Amino acid sequence: MKVLRRMGLALLVLVGAAALFVRYATPDTAPSEVVFLGGDIVTMGDPSVVEAMWIKDGRIEQLGSESAVREAAGSDAEIVSLDGATLMPGFIEPHTHPLATALLGSAIDVGGFTHDSRAQMMETLHEALGGFLPQPWIIAFGWDPIMIRNLAPPTLEELDELSPDKPLVILTQAMHEAFANSAALREAGITRDTPDPPGAAFGRDEHGELTGSVLEVNAVNYLLRALPALPPALTELMLRWTLADYARGGFTTIGVLGPVGRAEDPIGLLRGLGDDPHAPVRSVVYGLPSQLDLDEKPDTNHDTRFELRGVKFWMDGSPYTGGAAFAEPYADTELTREELHLKPGHMGPLNYELGAFIEELGRFHRAGYHVAVHTQGERAIERVLDAAEAVLKTDPWEDHRHRLEHNALITTEQIQRAKALGFELSFFTDHIYYYGDRLRELVGDRAERYMPVGTAFRAGHRATLHSDNPMTPIGPLRVMR
Numbered sequence: 001m002k003v004l005r006r007m008g009l010a011l012l013v014l015v016g017a018a019a020l021f022v023r024y025a026t027p028d029t030a031p032s033e034v035v036f037l038g039g040d041i042v043t044m045g046d047p048s049v050v051e052a053m054w055i056k057d058g059r060i061e062q063l064g065s066e067s068a069v070r071e072a073a074g075s076d077a078e079i080v081s082l083d084g085a086t087l088m089p090g091f092i093e094p095h096t097h098p099l100a101t102a103l104l105g106s107a108i109d110v111g112g113f114t115h116d117s118r119a120q121m122m123e124t125l126h127e128a129l130g131g132f133l134p135q136p137w138i139i140a141f142g143w144d145p146i147m148i149r150n151l152a153p154p155t156l157e158e159l160d161e162l163s164p165d166k167p168l169v170i171l172t173q174a175m176h177e178a179f180a181n182s183a184a185l186r187e188a189g190i191t192r193d194t195p196d197p198p199g200a201a202f203g204r205d206e207h208g209e210l211t212g213s214v215l216e217v218n219a220v221n222y223l224l225r226a227l228p229a230l231p232p233a234l235t236e237l238m239l240r241w242t243l244a245d246y247a248r249g250g251f252t253t254i255g256v257l258g259p260v261g262r263a264e265d266p267i268g269l270l271r272g273l274g275d276d277p278h279a280p281v282r283s284v285v286y287g288l289p290s291q292l293d294l295d296e297k298p299d300t301n302h303d304t305r306f307e308l309r310g311v312k313f314w315m316d317g318s319p320y321t322g323g324a325a326f327a328e329p330y331a332d333t334e335l336t337r338e339e340l341h342l343k344p345g346h347m348g349p350l351n352y353e354l355g356a357f358i359e360e361l362g363r364f365h366r367a368g369y370h371v372a373v374h375t376q377g378e379r380a381i382e383r384v385l386d387a388a389e390a391v392l393k394t395d396p397w398e399d400h401r402h403r404l405e406h407n408a409l410i411t412t413e414q415i416q417r418a419k420a421l422g423f424e425l426s427f428f429t430d431h432i433y434y435y436g437d438r439l440r441e442l443v444g445d446r447a448e449r450y451m452p453v454g455t456a457f458r459a460g461h462r463a464t465l466h467s468d469n470p471m472t473p474i475g476p477l478r479v480m481r
């Protein structure tokens with residue numbers, strides 16, 4: 001007991017010290033006037049590249065030739081040479097989950113970016129679980145049946161053998177599926193009689209016994225509700241580190257599309273960074289419906305580092321679990337049959353009936369929230385657009401900026417309809433980069449029109465691209481390639 005208490009104290013001291021380090025490692029006062037020169041300065045305007053830039057009190061005062069800018073800035077400004085490097089505006093990540101990334105930073109990594117086979121992944125788990133793990137639940141992250149070929153899901157026996165007493169949860173890379181041992185299922189109160197949440201399922205064998213598989217967001221969230229939250233100070237520290245990773249990646253603003261991740265008050269945590277000039281990036285947050293209070297209006301002040309802007313829904317699930325609500329069945333292949341365990345003719349479910357979604361969308365729309373909806377399959381997209389058309393008829397809103405997220409198989413007609421209804425499209429192009437060589441096994445020839453970014457641009461959309469981190473790594477240049 002004494003030892004445990006001492007360890008707890010040591011951990012607190014460590015956390016405190018690290019928090020202080022993060023707070024004071026950044027200078028309190030940046031120079032009020034700076035001139036950058038000596039490299040290409042990309043303006044995203046006309047002219048597109050200039051020689052020099054003068055910043056005063058945090059705002060760009062002048063762009064132009066070195067001589068003109070030097071003269072205008074005078075002698076008070078600090079001169080910073082780029083030494084031939086390129087200076088450009090910060091990137092905006094339109095769709096990411098920093099809290100999940102922060103918390104998964106301490107998870108056991110079994111990902112397809114670091115492993116080549118199931119044997120290697122099981123070896124990693126055995127090794128990690130063989131050591132001393134102080135946390136009350138063991139989380140592993142990155143199980144990836146698309147990246148790792150012939151990856152049979154872990155059985156409940158395997159999971160219980162890995163961790164007989166402590167809850168163990170393995171999250172897939174797509175985070176739309178998890179595998180839980182008996183202890184985790186028990187602590188979450190999931191039994192053979194627990195009803196499946198909408199659009200989700202607890203895996204069961206032919207006798208109705210739980211298999212440990214937890215399929216789709218609503219079921220994963222149900223499971224993880226039982227996961228004890230970390231102390232807020234520790235969560236905040238981990239969040240700051242993650243936000244700094246976005247800044248290092250070149251981002252200055254991130255869209256938090258559903259603050260998922262176990263914390264007592266995820267939105268409060270992000271809001272807490274809003275007034276902090278040291279917060280590494282600006283967060284624009286789309287809360288989960290359950291996290292939002294409709295009596296509170298979304299923020300309209302764009303000058304802080306936190307903005308509560310919208311609400312996030314999931315209309316369907318992930319293509320890699322069978323959750324995407326495509327218009328035609330998944331392809332009948334070894335991948336879909338043996339590894340994803342889909343029945344021939346499988347079609348992913350929709351999470352909302354039309355009437356129910358008109359109701360939900362309408363509530364947030366009328367309260368002034370931008371509504372963002374996860375939609376991968378054509379049926380999911382159709383349902384959201386049908387609901388939006390009904391809502392916009394009774395409650396028109398010129399510049400509503402509601403969004404469709406990911407859009408794996410959005411059709412050309414739907415792209416045009418989305419444009420006509422004023423929807424913004426955000427695409428998850430890493431599906432092509434990381435999983436492109438297996439898409440044909442998932443959706444057959446429809447792989448040809450997967451993530452149709454070009455079609456969206458040609459239809460007049462100002463579409464955006466995202467990495468949905470932690471699903472794929474932070475890396476704006478890769479995402480744009």
Ligand SMILES: [Zn+2]
Pocket residue numbers: 095096097257468
């Ligand atoms: Zn997401």
